[in-house]
Each structure stands twice: as structure tokens, then as C-alpha cells.
Amino acid sequence: MSVTVGVVVFPGTNCELDVSWAIEELGGRAELLWHGERSVRGVDAVVVPGGFAHGDYLRTGAIARFSPVMDAVADHAAAGGPVVGICNGFQVLTEAGLLPGALQKNTGLTFVCDTVELEVVSTRSVLTGLASPGARLRIPINHFEGNYVCDPDTRRALHDDDRIVVRYVDNPNGSLDDIAGISNEAGNVVGLMPHPERASHALLGSTDGVVLLESLLASAAERAAA
Amino acid sequence: MRYEVRIDVTHLPGVLDPQGATVERALPALGYDNVSGVSIAKTIRLALDAPSESVARDQVDEMCRRLLANPVIERYTVEVVEVQPA
Numbered sequence: 001m002s003v004t005v006g007v008v009v010f011p012g013t014n015c016e017l018d019v020s021w022a023i024e025e026l027g028g029r030a031e032l033l034w035h036g037e038r039s040v041r042g043v044d045a046v047v048v049p050g051g052f053a054h055g056d057y058l059r060t061g062a063i064a065r066f067s068p069v070m071d072a073v074a075d076h077a078a079a080g081g082p083v084v085g086i087c088n089g090f091q092v093l094t095e096a097g098l099l100p101g102a103l104q105k106n107t108g109l110t111f112v113c114d115t116v117e118l119e120v121v122s123t124r125s126v127l128t129g130l131a132s133p134g135a136r137l138r139i140p141i142n143h144f145e146g147n148y149v150c151d152p153d154t155r156r157a158l159h160d161d162d163r164i165v166v167r168y169v170d171n172p173n174g175s176l177d178d179i180a181g182i183s184n185e186a187g188n189v190v191g192l193m194p195h196p197e198r199a200s201h202a203l204l205g206s207t208d209g210v211v212l213l214e215s216l217l218a219s220a221a222e223r224a225a226a
Numbered sequence: 227m228r229y230e231v232r233i234d235v236t237h238l239p240g241v242l243d244p245q246g247a248t249v250e251r252a253l254p255a256l257g258y259d260n261v262s263g264v265s266i267a268k269t270i271r272l273a274l275d276a277p278s279e280s281v282a283r284d285q286v287d288e289m290c291r292r293l294l295a296n297p298v299i300e301r302y303t304v305e306v307v308e309v310q311p312a
Contacts (some may be wrong), residue, residue: 060298066293095296102298109244149241149299174242 002029003220005166006043008073008089010035010053010064015086019049022197026210028217037068045082045126045220046073048089050142050195060103060145061091080125082219083189087143090181090191091198099184099191100158102148105175111144115206117169118180118194122162125183126219127190127212137208139194140182141172146193148175148182158182165190188219229274231281232305235266235295245291270294273309 005023007016009032009144020030033040035053053064065071069093077098079084085093093099106112120128120135131137150158155176158164165181173193181192196209236242250264257292276282286304295302 058294062293062296094298098296102296104242104299105244107242107244109248147242147244151298174244 001029003044003217004029004031004200005103005216005220006031006033006040006046008033008035008048008069008220010047010051010067010092012055013051013088014051015050015088015195019047019086019197022200022209023047023217025137025200028220033069035064035069038068038072038077040069040072043076044224045216046076047216048083048085048092049071049197050087050089053088053092056088059095060088061095064092065096069199074098079187080188081187081223082216084127084216085189085191086195086197087141087146087193090193091145093189093191096182099182100154101148101176103145104142104147104149104180105145105191106147106172107174109208112146112171112172113140113142113154113172114147115199116180116194118166119169121164121167122183122187125165125187125215126188127183127192127196127215128165128183129215129218130210131215133134135211136169137166137211138199138206139196139209140198140206142198143173143193146173146175148179148193150176154224157185161185163187166192166194198204227276227278227282228309228311229276229279229281229307230307231272231286233270233272233286233290233294233302234267235270235290235300235302236265236303238299238301257310274306275311277305279308
């Protein structure tokens with residue numbers, strides 16, 4: 001039985017089809033969840049994909065957080081279900097309070113579109129369960145607000161509780177401690193700026209995102225079996 | 227009562243303001259070499275019907291905390307002025 005991953009679509013989301021394609025390519029089933037829905041329809045995992053949800057008005061992710069589907073995503077997360085926010089999805093999860101901190105404009109005020117090298121730090125998250133600690137992954141980034149910040153207590157907690165999921169080898173945006181992705185305490189909610197779905201096939205130039213998406217599918221399968 | 231409200235949202239001290247920093251670097255290029263402390267803020271204006279100014283202020287404060295500002299990186303100031311309803 002293949003697992004079903006719900007992919008949330010806000011007005012302005014633009015990576016939902018890429019994520020769905022990558023999930024199905026890897027043997028999962030993807031189902032689009034419109035932001036006005038009040039349920040995640042019992043999916044095994046949720047991805048909040050990249051884009052410009054609600055035009056990024058006010059702040060990135062600020063309006064998206066109030067979409068009806070986000071309550072259902074929060075319930076799914078509270079019940080231990082895997083939730084991954086990619087790029088704009090990471091920004092939405094911080095605004096929604098599912099992950100701590102915030103993403104501010106890149107140092108140098110430039111939109112960065114590049115393939116960067118990441119280092120896997122924690123492997124206890126739903127996105128890195130099958131990866132090796134210290135593994136180097138080449139994955140594209142594509143953002144203006146990817147510069148992670150948080151208060152000193154949160155920073156300490158992220159380090160002490162092994163919640164830094166991936167780190168930039170060569171920091172492209174000024175992000176605190178080179179953070180590219182973090183998880184919640186339980187490890188079932190992950191946000192990251194890089195796009196694993198854009199590194200999921202040889203034709204795309206890198207398959208380094210596959211291990212991340214396969215980790216997510218494995219976590220989802222575990223949950224489906226539980 | 228009707229109130230006109232002005233909310234200024236600025237970066238918390240210590241949080242990087244790349245737009246302000248960039249403008250601060252650009253101004254000396256035009257000969258203004260005595261400029262420092264540039265920061266770029268957001269101004270939000272709205273009208274509010276409320277029974278009193280303190281109720282209006284409390285409500286705006288709540289709006290700021292819940293939506294208009296992100297307390298992780300921003301702070302805000304609020305000005306409330308009573309006006310005659312149109």
C-alpha cells in the first residue's frame with residue numbers, strides 16, 4: 001500500500017506540482033489540499049510547498065497561516081503526523097508557530113537562485129531518517145527571505161535538542177548558524193529553505209533530494225501502519 | 227466613536243535590516259556622508275469603530291500581536307486619533 005502525501009495549495013503556491021510529481025515518482029501518492037479545506041483528508045503526511053502564498057503580503061507566510069486548512073495541518077502535527085514546509089512552506093510554518101524563529105530578508109538584499117551544498121546534521125527528523133549524519137547534498141535554493149533568525153533561548157534549544165536538520169556548507173543568505181532547515185522537538189515537523197523536489201531526478205541535475213523525500217515517505221508509511 | 231489608527235512596524239534592535247543597511251550605504255554615494263541609523267519600517271493605517279480609545283488601543287494591540295507584526299523580528303508603535311464619523 002502506498003502512502004498518501006497531502007500537498008497544501010494556497011493562492012500563489014507554485015511548487016505543488018513539482019512536489020507531487022517527485023512524490024509519485026518515488027512511489028507515493030500525492031493529493032492536493034486546497035487552503036480553504038478544513039481537513040487534511042486523513043493523509044499520512046503533509047507538505048507545505050514553495051511559492052508566494054497569498055502574495056507574501058504583509059510578511060511571507062503571515063496570511064497563509066490563517067487559511068482554514070492550517071488548523072487541520074496543526075492538528076495533524078500535534079498528533080505526530082509528518083509535516084514538511086519547503087521554502088515558502090517553511091515561512092508559513094514559522095508564522096503558524098509550528099516551528100520557532102522567523103525568516104528575514106537575505107543578507108545583501110538579493111534573491112538567491114542557486115544549487116547549494118548542504119550538510120545533514122540531525123537524522124532524527126522525518127525528513128532525514130534515511131540520511132547519514134554529515135552527508136553532503138547538492139540541492140537548489142530559490143528565495144529572498146531565507147535568512148533564519150531566532151532568539152537566544154530558541155537557538156540553544158535547537159542545538160541542545162538536535163533540531164538543526166540541514167546546514168549550508170557555504171552560507172548563501174546570512175542565516176543564523178548556517179541553518180537551512182530545522183525541526184520541532186519531536187522531529188515530525190520540519191522546515192527547510194532548499195527544494196528537495198528539484199533534486200529528485202538525474203534530468204534535474206541532482207538526485208540528492210531523493211534521500212530526503214524517501215525519508216518522508218518512510219515516516220509516512222510508519223505512521224500509516226501504526 | 228471612530229478612531230484613525232497608525233501602526234509603525236520596525237525591526238527589533240539587533241535584527242538585521244538589510245534594506246536599511248543598503249539605503250545607508252547608498253546615501254553617501256549621493257554626497258550625504260553624514261547619515262547613519264537608517265531603518266526601513268512598515269506603516270499600516272486603519273479606521274476603527276470602538277466605544278473608547280482604550281478599547282480601540284487594546285484591540286489594535288491584539289491585531290499587532292496576532293497578525294500585523296511578527297514578535298520574533300519586529301516591534302510596533304500605535305497612534306490612535308479620534309475622528310468624526312463620515
